[in-house]
Amino acid sequence: MGTVTLSPSVYWKGHVGTAILWYTPLYLWIATESTTLALFGLLVAVACAPLPDIDTALPVPHRGPTHTVWFLAGSIVVGSLVGGLLAPTFDVSVLIGVLAVGGAVGISLTSHVFLDALTPMGIRPFEPVAATSVSLRLVRSKNPMVNWALLIAGCVVLVGGSVSGF
Template identity: 40%
Template sequence: MYRKGHLGASLVVYAPLGFLVTALASIEVGVVGAAGVASLASLPDVDVRVPFVKHRGITHTVWFALLVGVAFGVVGLAVGLQRGVVGGLLFGGAGLLFGTLTIVSHLLADALTPMGIRPYAPVWDDEYTLDLVTAANPLANYALLGLGGVVVAVALVAGEAVPV
């Protein structure tokens, strides 16, 4: 998929968390989470700009997703520790989850294409593809973007409606 498709996929995957975050905190926090997830949606495609890194190689694996998740978890832990140990663990866990799921959403979107993904490389070389649409298909990319926008908007509004 292209940038718009990845953006939509990240919002679809974030929507359940966005609902929860909005219900527990506020719609502002839910929107900031959506913006954060959306801003990282195309991070695995940095491989097209890095010499000697194969496209849909290491940056399109669960290992990269975990690396990004751990990095965000460490930042969350550091920020949360200002509120105590419980705050540190909560923020750290949220950072781990958000970072990991953002990259996983990218992998899921790329699995829709004929090229597919090898999410466990180099440990296992199994390829996964649903072979539904090409990555360059503008209709598929815009449809995924639209779906993501609608799903996350509904999730955030529903989360705001939950009585606290």
């Protein structure tokens, strides 16, 4: 049985940085209820950031099913259910648990698909219902300066918001 690995062309730095950047406001709000849950949500956001690119290890087209609104919606539902079930563990209401985990999943995956829509390859977010392609052609996914800038920006905003007590 072979090992499944993600393609080295997966530019995770930009995806992780953007997920952190987009999740930070929710992180700061959830931290007022439970710092532990906020950190857990952050880990979920970071873990989910490269998830749509799992398609590079599957027999489906890259930026195919895992880059659609259907994948996002299903993943958010699963994340929300997990968050609701874990809420008592963090001693918070079910709503806070759903927002922390479901929100982390939704924000992270949406930021990934959004970034991919900025590239020349683009995405087809409504496949198989509609073949509409979305590509703003603003930046190449393999641009190391953009990927590092996004990772650094996400970390700086998270640390800055946390330290300032924003």
